[in-house]
Amino acid sequence: xxxxxxxxxxxxxxxxxxxxxxxxxxxxxxxxxxxxxxxxxxxxxxxxxxxxxxxxxxxxxxxxxxxxxxxxxxxxxxxxxxxxxxxxxxxxxxxxxxxxxxxxxxxxxxxxxxxxxxxxxxxxxxxxxxxxxxxxxxxxxxxxxx
Amino acid sequence: xxxxxxxxxxxxxxxxxxxxxxxxxxxxxxxxxxxxxxxxxxxxxxxxxxxxxxxxxxxxxxxxxxxxxxxxxxxxxxxxxxxxxxxxxxxxxxxxxxxxxxxxxxxxxxxxxxxxxxxx
Numbered sequence: 001x002x003x004x005x006x007x008x009x010x011x012x013x014x015x016x017x018x019x020x021x022x023x024x025x026x027x028x029x030x031x032x033x034x035x036x037x038x039x040x041x042x043x044x045x046x047x048x049x050x051x052x053x054x055x056x057x058x059x060x061x062x063x064x065x066x067x068x069x070x071x072x073x074x075x076x077x078x079x080x081x082x083x084x085x086x087x088x089x090x091x092x093x094x095x096x097x098x099x100x101x102x103x104x105x106x107x108x109x110x111x112x113x114x115x116x117x118x119x120x121x122x123x124x125x126x127x128x129x130x131x132x133x134x135x136x137x138x139x140x141x142x143x144x145x146x
Numbered sequence: 147x148x149x150x151x152x153x154x155x156x157x158x159x160x161x162x163x164x165x166x167x168x169x170x171x172x173x174x175x176x177x178x179x180x181x182x183x184x185x186x187x188x189x190x191x192x193x194x195x196x197x198x199x200x201x202x203x204x205x206x207x208x209x210x211x212x213x214x215x216x217x218x219x220x221x222x223x224x225x226x227x228x229x230x231x232x233x234x235x236x237x238x239x240x241x242x243x244x245x246x247x248x249x250x251x252x253x254x255x256x257x258x259x260x261x262x263x264x265x266x
Contacts, residue, residue: 043216075187094261104219120264138243
């Protein structure tokens with residue numbers, strides 16, 4: 001059975017659930033990471049092996065809200081992984097990289113070269129290709145890992 | 147230092163994602179998207195050693211990302227974490243036993259190449 005044929009056997013409810021979860025993962029990833037970036041620019045340089053040194057970052061409200069949104073990202077990502085393959089989730093949610101680069105350019109005024117624009121185009125092609133495959137190809141959990 | 151942090155993020159992301167996928171498949175597919183179902187799912191995670199291990203690896207990756215964001219722009223830092231794409235696809239095929247055919251390989255290669263160009 002080809003991948004396209006398998007995709008057609010998914011119920012409309014399952015397809016809708018996968019799409020909504022994918023949107024939640026991408027949106028919370030973009031918003032959370034942009035907020036973290038804004039906050040870390042305010043807090044300044046932190047490079048340390050001790051988690052305690054990072055606590056001062058939590059004095060910045062952008063960091064606090066960014067972390068809360070990334071908790072939502074983590075929960076929706078886990079929910080999506082319960083229903084879909086890792087090799088489906090990874091490329092499809094890669095659209096977040098495109099949105100983060102565009103947000104970095106238009107909101108944080110990061111520079112985007114022509115090479116980066118080309119990269120954004122290639123990632124978008126990869127996302128479209130992955131979206132054409134069935135969300136799940138395994139029947140149950142990987143028994144040998146349990 | 148910038149590239150050491152990128153390496154830590156890539157390795158921990160790979161381990162974390164593979165463990166989370168295995169753990170969530172064992173826990174079972176969520177039935178709907180109601181708040182109650184999502185809260186119950188989070189509650190079950192605390193009794194799921196595979197996901198707890200995965201979240202531990204992702205926590206290390208997160209602190210490395212915070213360090214990276216303090217010394218690099220977001221449009222460099224976040225795309226750099228995607229170096230693990232090809233490694234994760236390999237592990238998904240051989241460890242998680244997913245059916246990875248040409249279209250998914252092409253998607254993973256395109257995304258990894260695109261991410262490499264983003265870092266140019």
